[in-house]
Amino acid sequence: MSSRRHFMKQSAVLGMAGLVQPFGSLAAGRDTSKQSSWADGSRLVVSISMQFESGGQPDNAESPFPNNMLPGFRDLPGATWYAYGYKEGVQRMLDNWDRFDVKVTSHMVGSAVLKHPEVAKEIVQRGHEAAGHGMDWTTQYNLPYEQEKQFIADGADAIRKVTGFNPVGYNANWLRRGENTLKILQELGFTYHIDDLSRDEPFIIQVNNKDFAVVPYTLRCNDILLIEGKHFSTDQFLKQVKMEFDQLYEESARRRRQLSISFHDRIGGTPQMVKATAELLQYIQGHKGVSFKRKDEIARMTLADKTSIRE
Structure with missing residues (x-):
């Protein structure tokens, strides 16, 4: 006990003398106390994902209905749950983004784009980013190199063909990329991917001896995990994301911070979730220095900024 008292007393003296670094000022060998702002002067950047995948799902894909279908039969009500995404959800979210003058990144499944080109076109026409999400819901981490390359390329080609937008960002199905991805x-x-949860700010890695950006994704502020997976109420979702924002906003006075939020067409596009999102956006926009950016914008800023973290 006496040795512990001696340690605490000595630490306090050193701290007052400025000889002990405050917790959080050093991370991975980098002085974060000097890493304070984004290149454009933003205090905090908010990155929103709007996944467009409905219509591209396989038969009997997971849904809110019990997984009790007999073999050989199609889950018809489950299919209508997904159809809500392209019939109602995306449109409602697009109107909401316009209302708050927010631009988002939409990771698009190639087969969904081909089946519902009018939806994909409108997303891009309203000023949002179209990013890759594979050709369909096939698992890609176990594919041979050339087969995976074709899978990614086909999805990107579908987006280009329908929308005219060249995708430079990528999100694997459930973030599960492979060793070759x-x-x-x-x-x-491509210039960036989002299948990484390791930081609350973008960073640069080396791929094929070239710079490649990582714009981190989120599971904590993700409707498919919280609303669908954990059956959160909209109030719980709203409170959780607000708390995330508040903490990151506080930290952003000292270091670069990014808040990521993710919505899926058939979940985030429901009336209650859009209402909650409107309240959230209004709350966030009430804070000075916050900007909303598409992920391709964040990637470009990160790659051009000499102070970006490198791993």
């Missing part, structure tokens, strides 16, 4: 993305001309 980043090499393939670099070869195909």
